[in-house]
Amino acid sequence: MSDTVEAVPMFERLGGAVVIDRLVEAFYRRMDTLAEAEGIRAMHADDLSQTKHVLKRYLTEWTGGPKLYSVEKGHPRLRQRHMGFAIGNGERDAWLLCMRGALEETVADAAARDEVYGAMAKLADWMRNTAGNPHDTAGHAARP
Template structure:
């Protein structure tokens, strides 16, 4: 018998699909997420599919993304987009709201949330737009 993974504990494919649907729902409706929404195509079907496939493997389920697209190389794939702390925070706002709707052990929720926060921070490729220059 194999060990259960976060994918299993949160409910497998149906839970991941729900998480992704809710994530993009919040991205669509929250004014605070307009900057990251504008980075996406009008039709979110492709983005939803890729995020679902990525999260499936990332959470210990089937490696659907890798099977179809190869190694995620997330930072490289996101490099064409200007991602700063604000965009990271917008992404996490939507993801946190979506995560709150998935029934899971609170410790698992905290661990997933923290890991996604680290992942989102890793995607930053721009300095904050309102940073102050310091003269030396």
């Protein structure tokens, strides 16, 4: 018998599919209502149904849950998929503001919440694509 305790996937630490669903809904509710998020909300379709569906599937897989996103979409290629949008510090900060609030609202485990936010902050920083922003174009998205 091994003395090693198998690590609990972040997906489970967060609360599974129910919490991922609530997180995404809370995130887009903030994007719809916060003045600071007006610019990034304008980058999205009026109807967020498909966008929410995709983010829920992505976050499920990204946090170690079932592989739902890659089966549908393949490799995330997040920077490539977002290159049509100018993403600078302001957009990054607005996205993170919405996500931090959503995490605080939906994730009870403070350590898990902080760990996920830290990984998302790195990812959001890496997504910047406006001129003058240094980033690693060969890098990979940080995982919690």
